[in-house]
């Protein structure tokens with residue numbers, strides 16, 4: 001019985017935790033030894049945010065098996081909710097304020113996930129892809145027209161700038177298309193590391209539990225899952241909302257590591273970028289998402305690659321199409337399988 | 351395990367719905383009663399006037415030529431399709447408007463003609479998914495690994511191995527379901543269905559693709575399952591040795607209509623059946 005608890009899946013999970021912890025420790029040591037360039041140091045928080053984005057999208061795409069094309073929308077909700085919360089919350093300790101802001105970002109993104117998911121996840125087919133695509137655009141438009149300010153009386157929100165009148169000392173936090181300026185950068189690499197670990201623990205523990213098995217059952221065969229009494233809507237929603245909430249926390253982490261954030265940052269390209277991380281890293285493989293998100297965030301910043309930066313999305317699109325062709329064709333799969341022998345079964349849990 | 355009744359293929363008695371059920375089941379509510387059940391797909395009437403009563407511990411057979419509507423009947427019983435006409439009583443309760451998942455929780459479990467396993471998951475996980483509504487704990491207990499998680503997971507693990515041992519499959523627990531040989535996949539589907547603790551088990555061509563010795567073993571196991579779990583089993587099968595060997599009440603379907611009901615002996619000597627079904631095979 002003990003044997004099955006230390007199965008291959010668990011081994012992959014522990015290796016993934018180990019990889020993240022080692023990467024964190026190494027970067028911390030190199031940082032304190034002054035071995036990191038300022039460019040790299042500036043990338044640490046965004047890398048963590050992208051890693052969490054990729055992990056959370058992998059929950060929807062790899063574990064639940066639904067295609068979402070608007071994951072950046074949830075990041076956006078988390079980013080702006082978190083930025084406003086961080087500016088408004090009367091908490092003096094920066095880490096505590098960051099934690100509270102992330103929690104608010106996650107809860108709000110999760111709620112939006114419920115609103116998007118409830119009507120759509122009842123339907124079968126590719127509706128989720130279409131609706132999430134539209135959702136991403138809607139969120140962008142909403143935030144671009146949203147004004148939130150604060151004065152002694154508290155927060156004021158409006159879709160028209162001049163509707164907000166402040167008492168003395170009031171100021172605008174979210175300024176429509178100009179976004180949030182002058183953010184107090186309280187996100188740290190340590191916070192990013194902690195969030196990544198929390199997200200990993202939640203995903204791995206979920207996958208290896210009753211609820212996670214129900215979610216994967218829906219992915220593998222919905223009709224069979226229903227035939228053994230699994231509530232389809234409940235478990236689809238559970239995975240989708242968890243994924244959205246994690247993206248919200250990542251959004252807050254990202255936003256509070258920038259001077260300025262605008263709604264246009266979290267557009268369709270961002271959603272596709274995250275999807276590229278997931279597809280390249282391997283659907284259902286969390287370690288793959290972490291590696292893909294890290295390297296594809298760092299690589300374009302290296303001097304050698306800078307020239308090609310403009311073609312980044314083009315290259316990603318081609319690579320993604322190739323990956324999808326390979327993974328969907330049995331012939332090519334067989335060929336790839338012969339070149340790279342892969343462990344059977346391990347792919348789907350860890 | 352406590353001593354369980356062994357059922358002999360016993361005397362069949364008629365019930366008001368023009369079906370027959372085993373005499374031993376007379377005192378209890380029939381597990382399944384269908385009346386005037388029917389479904390149309392566009393202009394095509396796939397099943398019509400389907401009336402049947404299945405006893406609580408009966409092994410019932412549903413046979414008929416290809417395209418007769420047998421699988422469609424299973425899909426109606428499990429609400430994969432919603433009936434155009436008629437009613438289905440499960441243990442005396444109307445199943446109108448229920449979802450497939452609710453039907454399973456009410457007591458019907460099934461296998462599929464074209465195998466539907468959770469191919470990417472392990473054999474053990476497939477059975478554990480069948481135990482979804484038996485060994486319950488919340489998502490939070492799972493994510494936080496609260497004591498309830500460990501307790502229920504241990505119970506699910508042990509129960510899964512116990513169920514797999516019916517078919518001597520406990521050694522395959524760590525294998526990927528999709529990589530199993532065909533016969534083992536069929537058996538795993540039965541185990542997964544049993545894990546949901548049904549009172550009526552529907553088997554859609556359980557012996558398809560099996561060789562004669564595998565089929566003989568399957569026959570014994572189906573009877574063993576009925577005896578140990580004290581449940582009713584209804585099966586669709588083209589292998590006549592299996593049907594005539596273990597089924598008590600047999601129902602013959604042709605073009606969506608019941609053309610005969612009776613015991614194996616009655617069905618084998620029924621001229622309409624021979625013409626429509628058995629005759630065609632020779």
Ligand SMILES: Nc1ncnc2c1ncn2[C@@H]1O[C@H](COP(=O)(O)OP(=O)(O)OP(=O)(O)O)[C@@H](O)[C@H]1O
Pocket residue numbers: 391394396414415416417418419420421422423463
């Ligand atoms: N969803 C559907 N839409 C339209 N027609 C259908 C549908 N499902 C089944 N049918 C039709 O209903 C009839 C009965 O099909 P069914 O699968 O129940 O036959 P069967 O008795 O199980 O045959 P077999 O022995 O080949 O499995 C067939 O003519 C089939 O084409």
Ligand SMILES: [Mg+2]
Pocket residue numbers: 420421422463
């Ligand atoms: Mg059929």
